[in-house]
Amino acid sequence: MSESTQAQDRTFPPPEQLAAGANVGPDVYAEADRDRLAFWEQAARRLSWEREWDQALDWSKPPFAKWFVGGRLNVAYNCVDRHVEAGHGDQVAYHWEGEPGDQRTITYAQLKDEVCRAANALLELGVQVGDRVAIYLPMLPETVIAMLACARIGAVHMVVFGGFSADALASRLDDAGAVLVITADGGYRRGAPSALKPAVDDAVSRSGNVRNVVVVKRTEQDVEWTEGRDLWWDDVVGRQSTEHTAEAFDAEHPLYIMYTSGTTAKPKGILHTSGGYLTQVAYTHWAVFDLKPDTDVFWTAADVGWVTGHSYIVYGPLANRATSVMYEGTPETPHRGRWWDIVDRYGVTILYTAPTVIRTFMKWGEDVPAKADLSSLRVLGSVGEPINPEAWLWYHEHIGHGRCPIVDTWWQTETGAHMITPLPGVSTLVPGSAQTPFPGISAKVVDDEGNELADDSTGLLVLTEPWPSMLRTIWGDDDRYVDTYWSRFGPSTYFAGDGAKKDADGNIWLLGRVDDVMNVSGHRISTTEVESSLVAHPTVAEAAVVGASDPTTGQGIVAFVILRGDAAEKYGAEGAGGELVQTLRNHVARDIGPIAKPRQIMVVQELPKTRSGKIMRRLLRDVAENRELGDVTTLTDSSVMSLIKDKLPSSPSED
Ligand code: WT7
Numbered sequence: 001m002s003e004s005t006q007a008q009d010r011t012f013p014p015p016e017q018l019a020a021g022a023n024v025g026p027d028v029y030a031e032a033d034r035d036r037l038a039f040w041e042q043a044a045r046r047l048s049w050e051r052e053w054d055q056a057l058d059w060s061k062p063p064f065a066k067w068f069v070g071g072r073l074n075v076a077y078n079c080v081d082r083h084v085e086a087g088h089g090d091q092v093a094y095h096w097e098g099e100p101g102d103q104r105t106i107t108y109a110q111l112k113d114e115v116c117r118a119a120n121a122l123l124e125l126g127v128q129v130g131d132r133v134a135i136y137l138p139m140l141p142e143t144v145i146a147m148l149a150c151a152r153i154g155a156v157h158m159v160v161f162g163g164f165s166a167d168a169l170a171s172r173l174d175d176a177g178a179v180l181v182i183t184a185d186g187g188y189r190r191g192a193p194s195a196l197k198p199a200v201d202d203a204v205s206r207s208g209n210v211r212n213v214v215v216v217k218r219t220e221q222d223v224e225w226t227e228g229r230d231l232w233w234d235d236v237v238g239r240q241s242t243e244h245t246a247e248a249f250d251a252e253h254p255l256y257i258m259y260t261s262g263t264t265a266k267p268k269g270i271l272h273t274s275g276g277y278l279t280q281v282a283y284t285h286w287a288v289f290d291l292k293p294d295t296d297v298f299w300t301a302a303d304v305g306w307v308t309g310h311s312y313i314v315y316g317p318l319a320n321r322a323t324s325v326m327y328e329g330t331p332e333t334p335h336r337g338r339w340w341d342i343v344d345r346y347g348v349t350i351l352y353t354a355p356t357v358i359r360t361f362m363k364w365g366e367d368v369p370a371k372a373d374l375s376s377l378r379v380l381g382s383v384g385e386p387i388n389p390e391a392w393l394w395y396h397e398h399i400g401h402g403r404c405p406i407v408d409t410w411w412q413t414e415t416g417a418h419m420i421t422p423l424p425g426v427s428t429l430v431p432g433s434a435q436t437p438f439p440g441i442s443a444k445v446v447d448d449e450g451n452e453l454a455d456d457s458t459g460l461l462v463l464t465e466p467w468p469s470m471l472r473t474i475w476g477d478d479d480r481y482v483d484t485y486w487s488r489f490g491p492s493t494y495f496a497g498d499g500a501k502k503d504a505d506g507n508i509w510l511l512g513r514v515d516d517v518m519n520v521s522g523h524r525i526s527t528t529e530v531e532s533s534l535v536a537h538p539t540v541a542e543a544a545v546v547g548a549s550d551p552t553t554g555q556g557i558v559a560f561v562i563l564r565g566d567a568a569e570k571y572g573a574e575g576a577g578g579e580l581v582q583t584l585r586n587h588v589a590r591d592i593g594p595i596a597k598p599r600q601i602m603v604v605q606e607l608p609k610t611r612s613g614k615i616m617r618r619l620l621r622d623v624a625e626n627r628e629l630g631d632v633t634t635l636t637d638s639s640v641m642s643l644i645k646d647k648l649p650s651s652p653s654e655d
Pocket of ligand 1: 382383387412498510
């Protein structure tokens, strides 16, 4: 039996103590099933509303949903002021740590003052209800403050990840019609200051609507300055009053736009609104992580510039009065144990990160986290891609010390919040599976015609009921919204774009984007399945698999692998001429079946990843099919691709 099969056979019941004191128990599923809308209404009542809703859901014009119709609330008030008013002003909202090691502690009372100041500054600059404000910042407290200031005055924020290029920023500023950009002189990454302002200057010079650029001082780099347009944050925010009365907005008032890449070149501006979004991010954050506001220290180790950061660094944790850690930099700076130092220093109890990071830590070796204590941890989370059972078990053992449940949370920018996930005090965990729909969520696995499949079969994941934190549209493009998500199976079934399998026990296994599902000689094989098999081999640290078009079989499986440290030493970074490659091909054939035997395996040093950590399979497919490389602007490091291309043999291996 292969290692991956063994891993999948192991299950982990909830730790007794955690189950006994968990925020939600097993009854929650039946309760939500009994009355889905009443369940979400109860979740909404955890927030503070100026006016209660008249109707929980208006789904009379699918796929355009309205949640908590007629309700009014202020999102920033819910995240900040109400905790201060309830006497928790001295509680730490964020332990912020810069990459160079500088620290800032921000209490809820301080956060309230800063958010009010920033809100007053936005008003002084003429920002009005509904205006779009672009935020192009590193991981700073000001990033959160700027987001909340927008929410407070009813402006729509649009955070653009600090690693995006001037081009990417310009197209987003244009698409959203942003009137203001909030940025910084720079931020720290990999031990050095990186600049942000030049990209803003370039982008804004091409975009008609931006009136002002507000600049946070972080690195003290020299910046170009446009008089009359550019303002220092410290000046324009610093001089404001800390008093601002938050006005309530409609539950469906737009909260933010987050751009995400689709199958075409033009990014989609995913629109989230206020009441439903905050309800579901707050409730899932509380239930899925078992968040205890008085004792937990919560850390989502991701960037605020993507949806994980919006929902689980900012809105969910703050709505629940959590104490969070926020870290500016990269995990290997100044050494590979940086994260574990942070966990120990702040006593982090809940850690949420992505499988790709976990596999990187595996590559670096278990002796690195072994130097840290880590005994404060009690719940671990995973998000962004399927977590292969080996990475799951490594995370469980070497980070969680066998003690901490791992919640593998499936969701998307579009869903706004967790959708399929175990619950730490309830579920018996099955490594590698996201398991079951969250209470109040209806997810199914269907065939190409939309018929629900019996258990133990593979198909497409769909969501068959609207949910509170669902996207409401694609900014400025209702037609694309309908086409992309709601046309394949009719206007009330959401097509997630993921392949999925439901096993005989009813657990859902995510199999990657359907465009990542390969078809080899008429057999459906998931890239993830082959990757999982490869990383189960003791020599492999990380693997990415693509289906390359093949004249005989339709698609052929091409794998890119990074070796573990000891294997790289033994075989050399290139895998010792072919010997190891044959071993790995045979390993996969044995593990999954001969049909899954990769046509070609390339041993590489790095894989091309987006800044949110996703492997860019599109580029790997280009390499595998010997095409000119497509758009590489969202890559963390575009030189990775030229390195990989140089390795490409002129003809694929045969047999
Ligand atoms: C896609 C959404 C949700 C925030 C991060 C990514 C994949 C996400 C999981 C998981 C398997 C996952 C899916 C999904 N994905 N989480 N736990 N297991 N796959 O947001 O960039 O909008 O990507 O990420 O393919 O469709 P995103």
